[in-house]
Amino acid sequence: MLLIQQIVNGLMLGSVYVTVAVAFTLTISILNFLNFTIPTLFMVAGMVGWGLAFFGLPFGLGGPLPWPLALAAGIAVAVACSLIVERFTFRYMKMKHGDSTEHAIPLVSSLGFLLILENLVRISYGSDAQRFPGPGADLTANIGGIFIRVPQLVSFVLVIGLILGLVWVINATRTGRGLRAIAENPDAAALLGVEPNRIVPIVFMLTGMLCGLAGALFAVNYGEVSPQMGEDIGSKAIAGMVVGGLGSLWGAVAGGVIVGLIEMLTIHFFGADTVQAAVWGALLITLLIRPQGLFGHNAIGKGKL
Amino acid sequence: MLLEVKDLEVTYGRTKAVRGVSLSVAAGEIVTVLGANGAGKTSLLRALQGARKPQGGQILFDGEDLTGMTASARVARGMALVPEGRQIFVSMTVEENLLMGAYLRTDGEVKRDLEGIYDRFPNLASRKDMRASVLSGGEQQMLAVGRALVSRPRLIMLDEPSLGLSPLFVQRLFDLIEELNSSGISILLVEQNTHMALSVAARGVVLELGRATLSGPAAQLAADPSLAEAYLGAA
Numbered sequence: 001m002l003l004i005q006q007i008v009n010g011l012m013l014g015s016v017y018v019t020v021a022v023a024f025t026l027t028i029s030i031l032n033f034l035n036f037t038i039p040t041l042f043m044v045a046g047m048v049g050w051g052l053a054f055f056g057l058p059f060g061l062g063g064p065l066p067w068p069l070a071l072a073a074g075i076a077v078a079v080a081c082s083l084i085v086e087r088f089t090f091r092y093m094k095m096k097h098g099d100s101t102e103h104a105i106p107l108v109s110s111l112g113f114l115l116i117l118e119n120l121v122r123i124s125y126g127s128d129a130q131r132f133p134g135p136g137a138d139l140t141a142n143i144g145g146i147f148i149r150v151p152q153l154v155s156f157v158l159v160i161g162l163i164l165g166l167v168w169v170i171n172a173t174r175t176g177r178g179l180r181a182i183a184e185n186p187d188a189a190a191l192l193g194v195e196p197n198r199i200v201p202i203v204f205m206l207t208g209m210l211c212g213l214a215g216a217l218f219a220v221n222y223g224e225v226s227p228q229m230g231e232d233i234g235s236k237a238i239a240g241m242v243v244g245g246l247g248s249l250w251g252a253v254a255g256g257v258i259v260g261l262i263e264m265l266t267i268h269f270f271g272a273d274t275v276q277a278a279v280w281g282a283l284l285i286t287l288l289i290r291p292q293g294l295f296g297h298n299a300i301g302k303g304k305l
Numbered sequence: 306m307l308l309e310v311k312d313l314e315v316t317y318g319r320t321k322a323v324r325g326v327s328l329s330v331a332a333g334e335i336v337t338v339l340g341a342n343g344a345g346k347t348s349l350l351r352a353l354q355g356a357r358k359p360q361g362g363q364i365l366f367d368g369e370d371l372t373g374m375t376a377s378a379r380v381a382r383g384m385a386l387v388p389e390g391r392q393i394f395v396s397m398t399v400e401e402n403l404l405m406g407a408y409l410r411t412d413g414e415v416k417r418d419l420e421g422i423y424d425r426f427p428n429l430a431s432r433k434d435m436r437a438s439v440l441s442g443g444e445q446q447m448l449a450v451g452r453a454l455v456s457r458p459r460l461i462m463l464d465e466p467s468l469g470l471s472p473l474f475v476q477r478l479f480d481l482i483e484e485l486n487s488s489g490i491s492i493l494l495v496e497q498n499t500h501m502a503l504s505v506a507a508r509g510v511v512l513e514l515g516r517a518t519l520s521g522p523a524a525q526l527a528a529d530p531s532l533a534e535a536y537l538g539a540a
Contacts, residue, residue, distance in 0.1 A: 174408065181394055181405055188392035191354055192456070193377035193409040 001145050006268040007261065012152045012221065014260020015159040019214035020237035021244070021252035022163060023207045029247045030183040030203050032103055036110040037085050038211055039234025040117045041078040045215030046225040047121045049074030050132050067134055071219065075212030082208030085113050086201050121227045129226035132219040155217035162213065163253060166206065170249070175202060236263075239283045245296025254294055258282070306365070307332045307491050308353070308384075308460055313362035315348045322348035324515040325362070330460060335482065335492040337502040337523070339532075340512035346495040347389055349512070350464050353493075354386040355379045366460070381409050383459035387466060391449040395438035399429050402437050402448055406455030415455070422451040443474030450481065461485065462493040467501065479505050503527045 020042055027035040052070035056063040065073065089109040139150040170176040178199050181189035186196065218233065219225050236259050244255025259279055266278040286293060308330040315323035323345040330336045340346050351357040353364060355376035364371040366382055385406075393402050403422055407415045423430035426447045432439065437448060446466055453461055463482070467475045479501050486492050486505075496502035503509055503523040511519035511532060519526065526532055 174404075177397070177401055177405055178408060180397060180401075181408075184394050184396050185392055187356065188388060188394070189405070190376050191356055191380075191386050191388060191392075192405050192452070193380040194405075195375060195377050 003268060005146055006264045008146055008148060010261035010264030011257060012156060012260070013263060014240075014257035015156050016214050016218050016221075016233060016256075017237045017240045017259050018163070018253050018256030019159050019210050019217070020233055021241040021256040022166065022249060023210040023214075024237060024241050025247065025249055025252040026166075026203055026210075027207055029249075030179050031090070031106075031200065032183075033090070033106050033110075035085075035207065036107070037082070037089075037113045037117065038207060039230030039237075040114045041082055041208055041211035041230075042215040042218070042233055043225075043227060043230035044081055044117055044121060045071070045074040045078040045212035046132070046219040046229055047074075047125055047130075047227060048077045049216055049219055050130050050225045051125050053133055054130070067132070067220075071216040074219075075209065075216055078212030078215065079205055079208035081117060082204045082211070083201055085110060086204035089113060090200060090204075091197065118227055118230075125227070127227050129224055129228075132223050132225050134220040134223055149221065151217075151220045155221060158213065158217070162210070163249075166210075167249060175199070179203065236279060239279055241293075243283055243286045243293055245293030248293070248295040251293055251295035306330065307334075307367055308493065309363075309365040310349075310353065311363040311365075313349065313352060313364065314360045315345070315352045315357055316360045317348070322515055323352065323359075323512075326510075326512065326515070326517050327362075328510050328517065328520070330491050330493050332459075332491055333486070333489060334508070335486050335494060335506045337494040337496055337506035337509045338512060339496060339499050339502060339509055339526075341497070343514075344512040345515040346512055347464055348515075350386055350388075350462050350493070350495055353379075353462060354384060356386075377409060380456055380458075383457070385453035385456050385458035385461050387449045387453045387461065387463045389464040389468070391442075391445050393437045393440075393445050393448050393452065395436065397437060398434050399437050399440070399448060400433040402452050403429075403455050406452035409456065418455055418457070422454060426451055443470050443477070446470060446474065446478060447481075450478075450485075454485070458490060460491045460493065462495070464495045465497060466494075467496060467498045475501065499532065500527075 020038060023038050024035065027033045049071040052065045052073050053067045054064060056065065089106045135151055141148050141150055141153065170179060178189065178194045179202065181192070181194055182196060182199060190196065218229065237256060240255035240259040241252045242255070243258055244253065245251030262278050262282055263275050266275050306329045310326060310328050312325045312327055313323055314321065314325055326345070326349060328336065328338070338346050338349065348357060352359045355371070355374060366379070366384060369382070371379060394405065397405070400419070403419055404415070407418070423433065428444050429448060429451060437445065440448060450466070466478055470478060475498065482492060482494065483505050494502055494506060503526055506523045509520065509523050509526045510517050511526070519529065519532065
């Protein structure tokens with residue numbers, strides 16, 4: 001029974017990794033861009049959410065907000081940050097110093113934004129971990145002896161819904177076709193009337209939403225936020241993405257779940273000390289046996305989503 | 306004149322690809338631009354469609370100055386470019402490729418236009434839900450033309466459409482160009498297949514190292530002894 005409980009917990013943790021891994025996959029497949037600000041956006045949503053719920057609005061504009069509202073605001077701030085990152089890493093720096101095929105500039109300047117955002121949060125809220133005042137622990141459903149916290153269940157459903165929605169947008173809408181077109185051949189897409197300056201922000205908006213949602217879910221489910229919370233999640237999400245197959249949306253989903261399960265099952269069988277070894281060991285084995293990942297292909301950045 | 310180009314200059318880094326080219330396409334006319342590799346034909350077309358910013362000169366479409374307009378604004382005004390090497394989206398289905406041609410359209414008649422394309426190209430109809438990568442080179446060229454047609458252009462610019470096609474498909478392509486023209490679409494045709502291009506065009510312009518060295522009615526160009534020389538790039 002405890003094992004099943006751990007599998008359920010692994011799925012719940014995995015859903016956080018999935019969300020962040022999908023965000024990474026979007027920017028890599030569509031823009032051929034490894035966006036280093038993704039773990040930071042995750043953290044920003046959690047920390048801003050906590051700050052608003054604990055201190056209230058800045059400049060004394062209002063008292064502490066109820067936690068769902070605070071988290072929604074945190075997600076909005078993450079989206080806004082992501083759009084600012086687009087403006088400067090992708091549009092300004094690229095136009096000023098490179099051409100449309102330049103990939104090093106956005107990569108390096110997104111690293112710069114990681115530092116800027118993380119330190120802004122540290123300056124505002126300090127660098128300590130904080131307890132997030134989420135819903136109480138009494139919100140637990142007991143299904144045949146398996147305990148599922150209701151917020152976890154809700155967030156699991158939210159993540160699944162969001163990803164299905166995302167897949168639908170990419171596969172079946174005009175915007176999705178435009179995104180796939182600039183992913184495969186930005187030049188031909190532009191000739192047909194797709195404007196990068198209009199459609200690239202959509203990728204960043206989705207990235208901000210995914211990371212923001214993941215950060216909010218993490219805050220609610222694990223009850224703790226800190227300016228460093230993105231680092232571990234971000235690197236595990238990358239591990240999951242590579243295990244699942246770089247550049248594949250379903251790969252990111254599978255990889256995120258696998259990493260979550262590995263983490264929880266390792267804790268169950270071998271204890272918490274061995275988690276890092278198990279996760280990175282799984283990545284190493286994947287790279288040795290199936291370098292393209294479970295659902296991957298060998299054409300990264302060639303517009304296959 | 307539907308399209309009027311005056312003293313156009315296009316530079317890539319230090320290379321002057323197009324050096325003061327002027328040409329025009331009247332409504333309903335086929336004009337061909339001939340020249341060897343590196344003569345500046347592709348740069349000319351890319352500047353016309355707004356993919357490359359010209360350093361000088363003027364482009365008028367239906368009397369309107371296109372300077373500073375994005376490619377998207379030009380598509381919306383009725384210009385379509387079928388780029389060199391077809392540039393279809395191989396990760397998308399045939400139908401999705403055609404829908405990309407309708408990217409800017411918001412009217413409800415896109416579906417009807419797609420049916421029209423399928424009637425014209427039955428090979429595309431039978432493969433509409435397959436990835437475009439399964440198409441042969443000739444079919445891909447038809448798809449690229451079809452994609453341009455879905456934007457309902459008044460002017461189609463084709464960049465070396467016959468490149469790499471079998472003689473059979475080349476013939477079909479030029480038949481298609483004449484067909485489109487007789488349905489009222491003006492055509493600016495960039496080609497290395499001089500003979501075929503001059504056989505469908507009303508007028509021609511020969512580019513040599515970025516300059517228009519020769520221009521006139523197609524029949525006159527076809528009879529010009531210096532054309533073979535210009536076409537081969539001998540200077």
